[in-house]
Amino acid sequence: xxxxxxxxxxxxxxxxxxxxxxxxxxxxxxxxxxxxxxxxxxxxxxxxxxxxxxxxxxxxxxxxxxxxxxxxxxxxxxxxxxxxxxxxxxxxxxxxxxxxxxxxxxxxxxxxxxxxxxxxxxxxxxxxxxxxxxxxxxxxxxxxxxxxxxxxxxxxxxxxxxxxxxxxxxxxxxxxxxxxxxxxxxxxxxxxxxxxxxxxxxxxxxxxxxxxxxxxxxxxxxxxxxxxxxxxxxxxxxxxxxxxxxxxxxxxxxxxxxxxxxxxxxxxxxxxxxxxxxxxxxxxxxxxxxxxxxxxxxx
Amino acid sequence: xxxxxxxxxxxxxxxxxxxxxxxxxxxxxxxxxxxxxxxxxxxxxxxxxxxxxxxxxxxxxxxxxxxxxxxxxxxxxxxxxxxxxxxxxxxxxxxxxxxxxxxxxxxxxxxxxxxxxxxxxxxxxxxxxxxxxxxxxxxxxxxxxxxxxxxxxxxxxxxxxxxxxxxxxxxxxxxxxxxxxxxxxxxxxxxxxxxxxxxxxxxxxxxxxxxxxxxxxxxxxxxxxxxxxxxxxxxxxxxxxxxxxxxxxxxxxxxxxxxxxxxxxxxxxxxxxxxxxxxxxxxxxxxxxxxxxxxxxxxxxxxxxxxxxxxxxxxxxxxxxxxxxxxxxxxxxxxxxxx
Numbered sequence: 001x002x003x004x005x006x007x008x009x010x011x012x013x014x015x016x017x018x019x020x021x022x023x024x025x026x027x028x029x030x031x032x033x034x035x036x037x038x039x040x041x042x043x044x045x046x047x048x049x050x051x052x053x054x055x056x057x058x059x060x061x062x063x064x065x066x067x068x069x070x071x072x073x074x075x076x077x078x079x080x081x082x083x084x085x086x087x088x089x090x091x092x093x094x095x096x097x098x099x100x101x102x103x104x105x106x107x108x109x110x111x112x113x114x115x116x117x118x119x120x121x122x123x124x125x126x127x128x129x130x131x132x133x134x135x136x137x138x139x140x141x142x143x144x145x146x147x148x149x150x151x152x153x154x155x156x157x158x159x160x161x162x163x164x165x166x167x168x169x170x171x172x173x174x175x176x177x178x179x180x181x182x183x184x185x186x187x188x189x190x191x192x193x194x195x196x197x198x199x200x201x202x203x204x205x206x207x208x209x210x211x212x213x214x215x216x217x218x219x220x221x222x223x224x225x226x227x228x229x230x231x232x233x234x235x236x237x238x239x240x241x242x243x244x245x246x247x248x249x250x251x252x253x254x255x256x257x258x259x260x261x262x263x264x265x266x267x268x269x270x271x272x273x274x275x276x277x278x279x280x281x282x283x284x285x286x287x288x289x290x291x292x293x294x295x296x297x298x299x
Numbered sequence: 300x301x302x303x304x305x306x307x308x309x310x311x312x313x314x315x316x317x318x319x320x321x322x323x324x325x326x327x328x329x330x331x332x333x334x335x336x337x338x339x340x341x342x343x344x345x346x347x348x349x350x351x352x353x354x355x356x357x358x359x360x361x362x363x364x365x366x367x368x369x370x371x372x373x374x375x376x377x378x379x380x381x382x383x384x385x386x387x388x389x390x391x392x393x394x395x396x397x398x399x400x401x402x403x404x405x406x407x408x409x410x411x412x413x414x415x416x417x418x419x420x421x422x423x424x425x426x427x428x429x430x431x432x433x434x435x436x437x438x439x440x441x442x443x444x445x446x447x448x449x450x451x452x453x454x455x456x457x458x459x460x461x462x463x464x465x466x467x468x469x470x471x472x473x474x475x476x477x478x479x480x481x482x483x484x485x486x487x488x489x490x491x492x493x494x495x496x497x498x499x500x501x502x503x504x505x506x507x508x509x510x511x512x513x514x515x516x517x518x519x520x521x522x523x524x525x526x527x528x529x530x531x532x533x534x535x536x537x538x539x540x541x542x543x544x545x546x547x548x549x550x551x552x553x554x555x556x557x558x559x560x561x562x563x564x565x566x567x568x569x570x571x572x573x574x575x576x577x578x579x580x581x582x583x584x585x586x587x588x589x590x591x592x593x594x595x596x597x598x599x600x601x602x603x604x605x606x607x608x609x610x611x612x613x614x615x616x617x618x619x620x621x622x623x624x625x626x627x628x629x630x631x632x633x634x635x636x637x638x
Contacts, residue, residue, distance in 0.1 A: 036427045043424060044441045047504065051444065053466055054456040070466035070473065107355075115352035118345050130349065137360055139615060143561040143584045144608040147591050147600045148363035148370060151377065171359035174352055203344055232449035234564045239592065250451040254568060257455050264459060275452045282447040286440050 051275070058269030065264050080269035090273060092245070093252035097231055097277075100162050100169070100248055104230040105223045107170040112177030112222060113215065117207055119178065120185035121193070131182070137175030142168070142236060150239040164240040165248070169230050177222040184218035185211060224285050231278055249274045364608070371602035376595050389602035398576055399603070402586040403610075405579065408491060409498070410559040414552055416499050421506035422548075426536055428507070429514045439511065443504040450501075454568030457497050458484065484569065487579040494580050497565060502558070506551055513547030514540065549622055556618065560611045563588070583607045 057065065058080050059073040084090050119131050142149070149168055150159075158164030188211065196206045212219075234250045241247055247255060253274050257267045371389055373381035393399050424442070432438060445453065460466045461483040468480040483493045521543075522535045530538070541548075563584035570580050576589075587607060591600015 033430065033432065036430065036432060039424070039427055040432070040438050040442075044438065047442055047445055047500070050453075050456050050460060050500070051448070053460055054452070057459075057466075066464075069464060069469040111352040111355060114348040118348045122341065122345055124341070124345060130353075133361075134352075134356065137356065139612060140360055140364055140608070141557070141561050141611075143563050143587075144604050144611070145360065145363040145367065147587070147597060147604050148366040149359065150592065151366070151370075151597065152359065152363050167355065168359040171355045174356050174360075178352075203341075204347075207348075228447065232451075234449070234451050234568070250449050253449075253451045253455055267455065268459065271452050271455050275448050278447055278449065279444070282444075283440065286436075286443075 054268050054275070055272045058265060058272045060265050060268075062263060062265050077265075080266045081273065083266060084270045084273055089252065089256070090270065093247050093249045093274075094277065096162060096246060097249040100165050100233075100237075101227045101230040103162070103166045104169040104173065105227045107166065108173040108177050108226040109219055109223050111170060112174055112181055113212065113219060114207075115174070116178050116181035116185055117211055120182045121188075131178075134175050134178045137172070138179070140172075142172050146235055146239055149236075153240055159240055160243045160246050162241075162246060165233070165237050166230075168236060169226075169233065173222075173226045173229065176225065180222050181215065181218050184215050188214055220285075224281075228278065228281070231281075249277075367601040367604045367608075370598050371605045373598040374596075375598035377597035381598060383598075385598070389599050390606070392599070393603060393606055398581070398590075399583070399586055401576065401579070402581045402583050405491065406560055406562070406582050409495065409562060409582070410556050412495050413498060413502075413555050413559050416495060417503045417506050417555065418548075418552070420499070421503050421510055421551075422541070422544075424503075424507045425510035425514060426540065429511060439508065442507055445501045446504045448501075450564035451568055453497065453501055454565050458569045461493060485574070485578055487577065490570075490578040490580050494566065494569075497569075498559075498562075501565070502555070506555075509551050510544065510547060513544045516547075517543045552622075553615070553618055556614060557611060560607070560614065583610070 056073060059076045059078065060071075061077055061079075064071065064073060115134070119127060119134075153159055153164040153168070156164070158167070192210065192214075193206055196210060197203075201209065232250065233248070234254075237248050237251050241251060244255065253271055256270045260266050370381060372384060372386060374383040374385045374389070375381035428435075428438065463482055467483065471479050481489050484490055517540055521539050525535050525539055561584055562582045566580050566582055566585050567588065570578055570585075576586075581589075583603065584607065587600055587603040591597060591603060
C-alpha cells in the first residue's frame with residue numbers, strides 16, 4: 001500500500017515543476033505601475049491621517065491643541081497616556097470588552113458549528129426550511145430588533161450584565177456563521193465519513209473527532225468576525241449596560257469623551273488606546289479577516 | 300476482519316447482533332426496527348446539535364421582531380403588559396411626523412450617494428491595485444484600517460477634528476484656504492456631506508478589498524487574448540473586467556444599501572440624538588432611539604422599528620428580484636427564494 005502511494009507520488013513529481021508561464025503578467029498597454037504607487041500613497045495618507053491625528057494628538061497638551069489645532073506635539077507629552085493607563089477605568093473596560101468578545105466568539109463558534117454540521121451532513125425533512133430560517137436572519141439587523149430586544153433582556157433580568165450583551169450577539173452572529181460554515185462542512189469528503197463509520201465511529205464521534213479539526217480554517221474566520229463585531233459593538237451595550245462598571249470599551253470611549261469634553265488631549269489618548277487592541281488583532285489576523293469577509297460575501 | 304464487521308454494525312444500533320445470520324439475510328421486521336431506531340437516534344442527534352442554536356436564535360432574533368410588530372399597535376411606556384390598544388395610530392403618527400420624513404429623506408440620500416461616491420472610487424482603486432506591486436499586502440491592509448476601527452472611535456476622532464476651531468479648519472487656514480473653513484457639523488447644508496465623507500472614508504476600504512477578491516476570479520487569459528487582439532487597457536477593463544466583476548459589484552451594492560438604511564452608530568456618536576435632526580443628518584434608526592426608548596414611548600419606538608424593517612425588507616426583495624436574480628449563489632438569495 002505504502003509502496004503504491006510512493007510510486008504515484010514519484011510519478012507525479014516530474015509534472016510539478018511545469019508552471020504556467022507568467023501567470024501574473026498584465027496586458028500590454030498598462031498605464032503603469034507608477035500611477036498605482038502614487039495613487040496608493042495618496043489613499044493611504046488619507047486613510048491614516050485621522051488615525052494619526054488621534055494618536056499624535058494624545059501626545060499634546062490642551063494648551064498646544066488650542067493654540068495650534070493641527071500641529072505636532074512640541075514637546076511630546078506622555079502624561080495623557082500615562083493617566084489613562086494608570087487609571088482603573090480603561091483596564092476595567094478592556095476587561096469587559098474582552099469577556100464579552102471571547103464569550104461571544106466561543107458561543108458563536110460552538111453553536112454555529114453544531115448547527116452547521118446538521119445542516120451540511122444530515123438529510124431530513126425540513127432541512128431546507130431550517131437553513132432558510134437561519135439565513136433569513138441576515139435580513140434582521142440588530143438595529144431593527146433593538147427596542148424589543150431590550151425588553152426581552154430586561155424581562156430576563158439581564159440588564160447591566162455582560163450576559164445580556166453576549167447572548168443577543170451570539171444570536172445575531174449565527175446567520176453569517178452558518179452561511180460560512182455549511183459549505184465548509186459539506187466539502188469534507190463522504191469517503192472520510194464512511195471510513196470513520198466503518199471504523200466504528202458514530203456520527204457524533206465523527207463530529208467531535210474529525211469535523212471540528214477539519215473545519216478549523218472556517219471556524220477561525222467566523223470566530224474572528226464574531227470577535228471584531230463584539231469588540232466594536234455599540235448599539236446593544238448602549239441599551240443594555242447603564243452601570244459604568246459594566247461598560248465595554250466603545251461605551252467607555254463615549255462616556256469618557258463627554259465626561260472630559262474640555263480635556264481634548266486626554267480624550268484623544270483614551271481613544272487612541274482603545275483603538276490599539278483592535279488594530280493589533282487585525283494585523284495579526286489580517287489575511288483571515290479579509291479572506292473571511294470576501295468568502296462571506298460570495299456565499 | 301471480524302473486528303471490522305462488528306464495527307460496521309455499531310452505528311445501526313447493534314441490530315446486526317440480533318440477527319445471528321449476518322447482514323445479508325436480516326429478517327424484514329428486525330431491519331425495519333433498526334431503521335426506525337436509527338431514525339429516532341438521528342432525530343435525537345439533530346435536536347441535540349441544532350437545538351441550542353435554534354433556541355438562542357428564536358429567543359433573541361425572531362421573538363423580539365415578532366414582539367415589535369405586536370407592541371407597535373399599543374401606546375405603551377414599557378412597564379406592565381400593554382393595554383392601551385391604538386390600532387394603526389402609531390403608524391399614522393410616524394408618517395405624519397416631519398422629523399421622521401426628514402430622517403427617511405436623509406437615509407435615501409445616504410443610500411444613493413454612498414453608492415455613487417464609494418462605487419467608482421473603489422472600482423478605480425481595485426483596478427489600479429490589481430497588479431504586482433511592492434508592498435502589496437501592506438497597501439491593502441492600510442486601506443482597510445478604517446473599516447476595522449470601531450464607529451465610536453471614528454466618530455469621536457472625526458468630531459474633534461471637525462469642530463469649528465478644530466484641526467481641519469486650522470489646516471485649511473495654514474494652506475491659505477481659510478475661506479473654505481466651515482461649520483462642518485452644525486451647518487445643515489454641509490453636515491450631510493461631512494457625514495458622507497466620513498462614511499466613504501470608513502467603508503471604501505471594504506469595497507476595495509471585496510473588488511480585489513472579485514478580480515481574482517476574472518481569468519487572466521481573457522484580457523491577455525484581448526490584448527493580443529489589440530484592445531487597449533481601457534477597453535479591456537470596460538468590456539471584460541467590469542462585466543465579469545458584476546456579481547461582486549451587485550453584492551457590494553446590496554450590503555451598502557442595507558447598511559445605509561440601518562445607519563445609526565456614526566450619526567448618534569457625532570451628532571447625538573437631538574442635534575442630528577437640526578443638522579440634517581438624522582436617520583430612521585436615530586429617530587427610533589430618540590422617540591422610542593429615550594422618551595419612554597416603547598409602543599411608538601417599536602412601530603418605528605417595524606417601519607424601518609419593512610422598508611429594508613422591501614428594498615432588499617426588490618433588489619434581489621431585479622438585480623441579484625442572475626447571481627444564483629448567496630444565502631440571501633436562497634432565503635428570498637424559499638420565502
